[in-house]
Amino acid sequence: MGAIALALAAPTMIAGPAEAADPLLSQGRPVTVSSSGWCCPAANAVDGNSATRWASAAGVDPQWIDVDLGAVVRVSRVRLQWDASCATAYEIGTSADRVTWTKIYATTAGKGGVEDLTSLDGTGRYVRVYGTKRCRTDRSRGYSLQEFAVYGSAGDVQPPSPPGTPTLVGVTSTSATIAWTAATDDVGVAGYDVYRDGQLCASTTGALTATCGNLGPNGSYGFYVNARDAAGNVSQASGTLPVRTPPSDDSTPPSAPSDVHVTAVNSTSIGLAWTASTDDVGVTGYRIYDGGTQIGTSDTASTTLGGLTPSTAYHLQVRAVDRNGNLSAPSTPVLDVTTTGGSGCSPSQGVCGATQITTDDDVVWGLTTLPDGTVLYTQRDVHDIIHLNPATRAKTTIGTLPGVENTDGEGGLLGLEINPVSFATDHWLYLFHTTASDNRIVRVKYDPAADSLDTSTEQVLLTGIARNKYHNGGRLRFSPDGRYLFAATGDAQNSATAPNTSSLNGKVLRINPDGSIPADNPFGNAVWSYGHRNIQGLAFDAQGRLWEQEFGNNVMDETNLIVKGGNYGWPSCEGTSGSCDGFVAPKRTYPVAQGSCSGIAIVNGALYVACERGARLYRAVIEGDTLTNVQSFFTGTYGRLRTVEPAPDSGLWLATSVDGDKDGVPHNSHNQILRVSVG
Template identity: 85%
Template sequence: MTRRIRVGAIVVALVAGAISTAGPVQAADTLLSQGKPVTASSAGGCCPAPAAVDGDSATRWASAAGVDPQWIYVDLGATAHVSRVRLQWDASCATAYEIDTSADHATWTRIYSTTTGKGGVEDLTSLDGTGRYVRVYGTKRCRTDASKGYSLQEFGVYGSTGDVVPPSPPGTPTLDSVTPTSATISWTAATDDKGVAGYDVYRDGQLCASTTGALTATCGNLSPNGTYGFYVNARDAAGNVSQASGTLSVKTPPSDDHTPPSVPANVHTTAVNSTSIGLAWTASIDENGVTGYRIFDSGTQIGTSDTASTTLGGLTPNTAYHLQVRAVDGNGNQSDPSTPVLDVTTTGGSSCSPSQGVCGATQVGTDDDVVWGLVTLPDGTILYNQRDAHSIVHLNPKTGAKKTIGTVPNVQSTDGEGGLTGLEINPASFASDHWLYIMHTSPNDNRIVRIKYDPAADSLTTSTEQILLTGIARNKFHNGGRLRFSPDGRYLFAGTGDAQNGANASNTSSPNGKVLRINPDGSIPADNPFHNAVWSYGHRNVQGLAFDSQGRLWEQEFGNSVMDETNLIVKGGNYGWPSCEGTSGSCGTAGFIAPKKTYPVAQGSCSGITIIHDALYVACQRGTRLYRAVISGSSLTNFQTFFNGTYGRLRTVEPAPDGQMWLATSVDGDKDSTPHNSHNKILRVTVG
């Protein structure tokens, strides 16, 4: 059912859904609304609007009869954090209504909605809203005959009026000094109604320095000849975090190390089959340390490795390769190539055994924007999201033909990782309902919507948009974005980021830093563990979700600077962030669930995951590789690495027809919001 919020003179369509519903009453709630000024859309002579906040259930507010929608809002007198609303209805209750907050009683943000209101006393707890004004907005009456309206005996708003307003964004940083391994930056102060308590400095989404008020900081552990993006968030004493400053791009100079590593020796094969070659060699040495190796075929780089061995995947059967290896140090000095050239010919045949894991990759398309969410339609063609252009593209992988089918409304990027992210279809109903489920950043939040796809016109019907879930905080980075339906189509799961405020992840009333679970219409399943959309918590930035053959949900999330993690998600589980990053930090705390696998950030920064024949595939960006692991019981075994450096940064993997896999790269332009400045490939990968 579609409903509407009025924003000034503009009417915006919304759909039933909520981030929370009834649950245990929180003792810390304070009644804020009693005796405060109220305004209503209409009122009968017997029953004026102030009667709804007078503390007397014998009096009531009654709206005009036979008219939908109707509304009433209370002025709390100051900005408040709203955590609970208690409604006591007369017989003329609301079947469909929402609770909204506003700073100015003109623009409203929904914090709760339902299409199954039953009247009586409805105590809505675990809400998470901020505003001076709180509104009940009814769109369908319990008693639908023309002589009846809405009748509300008590409208109680609970929460706190402490510091609930975040600081303003700090000024864009400027560069004070830079060395090959560090950068010192400064910025202008943020403002806050209660005072700024400190600043957090991020390097491409990773926290690298914090201050308690100083307007300058140094970030170390950089690499010579590297390019980094620095920005700053402000925080106040109450833990409110600002939106990010602008980004300062810094390129570190080369170091005075100009001596290349020694030449790799004894390059030899460890395995050869139709589509892959295993290589190993004697490690090089360097006075400042070897940082990696590059593998070449006839002078063209086809892979990289962090160690003195690798597997080159996606090769062509019965083909000769002429392989050499070079070592690289932290200043980018590259050794001479290994000698002599290693001539290796892959075996014949086109079969792909389970032991090979990944056999080949064929390019089926390209795109100049960030390819994020991707789904396969029943006819075998693909729809995918362009994150920065905010459009959805239809690709025929057999012909390479593609068409932009529409632009998703109300999307706003963040000069970082926000924009048009998740895309999903319901496997149980898409053939009949044609809903596309979409996650994106808006000007105010991250949200989940659904819009119908018209197969006949091959277009997005934006007039059908229904907003399912709002109020997921946004920031420059850490916006999450992955969507995944349960195999039976009953529930939609979403991965969210902590919006660069770790406290969000451990707060079960916040939808940030979570795996969320909602019904397809946006309503909250009755068995959710916290009576809101939260399914699991303690996550930093979730960008991968996939179900195995047992119906279990696996999750992939970004670490900060130590390790990424793969988790097996359980209902109500706490995965430890911000106290624990992977297995680093205070991970022994009772109740924390340990990851099933961790990855050093330099070898990971992994985004999308998929599961095919109970093998987990993990696409990594900074690590520029694809991991494969076999799911055995509740463990991940037989780890293999593919495409290490072959295609650059990898973002999205999804099942393809015939047990194969789609893989989308994320090369260039994926840390800004500039449309059409990427160089990406979409590949069909043959898996064992």
């Protein structure tokens, strides 16, 4: 595997307390099979006696056996003991009704004997082994399983129902009090968590009202509630209550910025700095104008205006703003600056111009470049895949992915990826999407001749990734050698899943292209690293190392260098805040107000980070295992930025996420896809 194996193999393992083993649940339970040979009935596989066995009909694939555990349980381990007629390719699945099955394990490298599959995470009454290829090609042989042992927890695995949509009790310029109707649960609701636009802002132990503070005047927010029971099961979210805070009684504007001056100028950008303003309450930021039209924002007393036109005069002024929205007088005098001529992009510029390639009225989420230089991207809320020719600006809808469901938040049709090594011949598209019951990874064939999606070829690669209104993750990235597909998942608004290595949530996952589990994964399942809150950015550098971008709650976002088996600390640690000893430390953190960053890309040894709330593109140089020379570009120029991907000729594709990206409603966004030139 070369450099990639060396870069990803060294684990950072964090030891935890020993846990009591889950009990054996399957022995003596009823079993159903696809067929049985004359010698060996199905019940032999669950009798606890390895001298007996179940044998299927000879020479037929696929074949299956399932066991009825009598009640819905959480499955943590399956132990298989084969005789010589084993399966080289098989899946383990769970089901509540024996109709819909969720795959919790798959392999194409079964070796027979005893296969003890630990660190599984599935829920269901029925557990099935589904064999698709036999160890023995002799048509006179079938599958022969001596023991099929299922272990797990028979406790409470049923989440509460969603609480009722909140109603507004009261609102001030800095807080909102909401109330909601109770959720129900088979055992009992233990408490509620209140979220503001995906960020936890209040919790109760049973009360049906709560107050969220730290809001801003004249601000728009969305509040919703999740219920949880004593076993840690978390409901799906309530409906969302939109709230707009009133202005405060602060009517005093900040002082005008002074000494506005140029720090750098080139063909497509201008660097500015000024003396900071003062305010009786506090300055929250600055707005930069060209002849009265706002063209940028800044959190501090300096900025770089990007995406400008060469050989063009700009007439610049700066105004300060406070938390109540009071604007200062413009800086004086007007600063007249003319960008330089030419279209070159020197390394010192970092990021140069940006050109709009197209617009879209849906959320542009996953995006990948095909070998011919054209682009495919996903529309999150419509569930379509669009083929874009950047040269002609022509767009074609190649198809709608079936089975996708929105979450009234951030779920839907998310990540899109192709195998960099095999796509030219296999034409598989790999997609991450939300369904009515989970998040999952699938692949489906693209037909280049017809320029269409062949939905009849769809294969489900990985299921059982919990979903919720927010925190679904969704980014996909192949290793540069095409051998492994990595996926980013969120904690589905249940932080207890992130440190649990048997859960697929709050993780970086690693699977083979066919959905099977690589033999060297650290926990025997799809989990590669854990302790993550909500990942939406993955990128490999030139050394074959995997970088990751993660949303914080209300303190800081983080950029991580991922190592095999590493624990990145959530929920004990957010960035570098909290109880962080013993966890893998981030390589860079960003205040949430200046970040909330989603996609990342690496081009020419620099990491580019697209930020939503921060409305900017960060650039950092990768030196060793550190990030240096961090700069920000396009701050406030294009609004919220979600997706950034490498483009041909060492450029970038950059997609905005303006309006409609928190509600799951199709066709209510105002987005651009930009072609960015970089140094």
